[in-house]
Amino acid sequence: MTVHLAVALDGAGWHPAAWRETGPDVFSARHWAGLVTEAERGLLDFVTIEDALGLQSTLPDGPDERTDQVRGRFDAVLLAARLAPLTSRIGLVPTATTTHTEPFHVAIGIATLDHVSGGRAGWRAQISARAAEARHFGRRRFPPIDPHAPDPSAEPHVRDLFAEAADAVEVARRLWDSWEDDAEIRDVATGRFVDRDKLHYADFAGRFFSVKGPSITPRPPQGQPVVTALAHARLPYEFAAGSADVVYVTPHSDEQARAVVEEIRALSGDLKIFADLLVFLGPDAARRKARLDELDGAELASDAAIFTGTVRELADVLLEWRRAGIQGFRLRPGALPHDLEQITRGLTAELRGRGAFRHAYEAATLRGLLGLPRPASRYAEVS
């Protein structure tokens, strides 16, 4: 049984004090170029790039005034595009929100990423429930997030945000399909550049917005780039099952992994299930993490399980979870580039030794790497 491997890139790594280990310039293209080329050297399926329309914070909503952690972040779609020409096989999956952005812009942005990368684009679709971020736009008011709510995703306004996210993904997929693959004909005799019978209105009208279409961007190489979502509870599972191709879940044990897989499989038979793990790797992993915790003044907390240990020990966990039905892993390196290199050089070799990871890239597109078929346009007439 083989596994898919992705890494989640963010700042200097997922430990808030990670930047103090190596002091990388997170606002340079070079920093990101080094990370993504390293990930490709390790033959990973894809990288994700975190993003939000607001400053990082330790508070659930609004800035925290801390000066000792990385603050500031690039637009992830543009960053992914900047990295595309530097790589040739690895998938690029930026985060883009569905809440404040125009669905049309997100759809053509991801389609364009697919064009510039030759079919390696994905999209991590994310809602934004934060009142502070809504104030950056001044169009909507959100109630403050209650940090003590048992399931924040069940709050009524959050429920609406997921419904809107589903609409945004639906619009994107319709726009991606709105040009049939062979719409461009360049027929000199009749003077026609396109066959307009192969361009289609998306004609989407929903509770939150309507979009006419067609897209301004021809159909992406993958047909539809890969849509992914992080999910921790029932409502986001339903969103992922209805809208995404890949879901990232956060079990903390193999029992939990089994339970999550069972719950999601009841919703969708073909959604790819990845588990997130925040990892510190190497013989001194525990010591490194403890030192970073001390620098940060707090023990690291995460929605995902935190793993410290050797790549051999991690491989044991991954294969155990694989048997529970988890098909791939999105690893969040604790500190960059160290924990990324442990993954790309150590973990991949360990898994390969057990017959569980690829020896070479077997496909040129992200869909190809994930074993997802290229969808036909919904508007194409079957002949």
Added chain:
Amino acid sequence: MSRKRVHLAAHFPGVNNTTVWTDPRSGSQIDFASFVHLAKTAERGKLDFFFLAEGLRLREIKGRVHDLDVVGRPESLTVLSALAAVTDRLGLAATVNTTFNEPYELARRLSTLDHLSGGRAGWNVVTTSDAFTGANFRRGGYLDRADRYERAAEFVRLSRKLWDSWRPDAVAADPTTGTFVRPGAVGHVEHRGAHFSVEGRFTLPRGPQGHPVVIQAGESDEGREFAAAHADVIFSPHGGLEEGKRFYADVKRRLARYGRAPHQLKIMPAATFALGDTAEEAAENAAVIRRRQVGPQTAIAFLEQVWGRDLSGLDPEGPLPDIEPDLSEGVSQGRVPIKDRAAVAAKWRALAEEKGLSIRELVIEVTGRQTFVGTPEGVARQIDAYVQADAADGFVLVPHLTPGGLDEFVDRVVPLLQERRVFRADYTGATLRDHLELT
């Protein structure tokens, strides 16, 4: 007095009939390789910047997608960001609409491009008010026409507040002291205006250019005033030498009102070109290109836009129709409407009769011929003369072929401009602001 420097930009061939897709040399309009080819050619020629236009809805004629010109384009800033990886010095600019974007998000995207390109980002600010394009967006196209420049101005002011909100030294990133951002260095922005109400913190440090280069296009009085107040570059409509000089003098004169010096706003009209080894050959090439730009079906489509009727039954190589224009409503959506169609039709009729022109010949005659036609020496001389006469600070070159349409200009005209010492032999600065001598 030393001679003025010429500034040159390269426009990626767009979705109108300037772009000749019927030529066998015409390549893909969407493959990244086409963008790379043109951008690298522009950089080889030491041009100031590469430019992408915008169109957020496919153009329609008679209620259907207009299929005679190139259709389709990428999302501009995404392509520019990718091009930043394969170029080093070339400025990267695009039109981005203020009606269908929000300041916080767009300012952030432009700042991202500026960071990731090492200070090469440019933004052509346009504001539309058309419901046709608005149908693709949450916001719709409800903007009152009169509010257009007001919205654009507020959008730019707010963007600059956001770009300025991190102190220049905000990022310490000093592992020894544990200070990533200096205390108090990430400012709180609060903006309450007629069009936008925004408050909070921006997510990016000040970019390499401070502010990306702001471009404006438009010749109306309001447009000129907006440019004088806010823009670093103005794309002027190209007129003759005298018209260009008047426009230039008028726009530069307005700058003082805003405490700005004449060199702080560069005037760059769009320019098409046709080259040849001799003047005769160039004229012949120009005519061939014009005939390809105005194919038989395109000629009829132009006529239909003025006549407001279905004229698909007419012979494009035959005479103009006897029937009068239908002035009730236009047939075309997604492009600038033609004003006073009755007068245009009368003028076209008179011209066709006087010169004995067919429909296609007439359309070729009345739609713009190439700005510069001649030998490389002749074109270099004309460009230099325009700039030295204060009719422009330079030009945005619009090739008619994707992706190779700039090759000949860069190989043959640029060296002559360099010989004349009016165009840089190499880049002397790193940022687009440096190239444009704005600082």
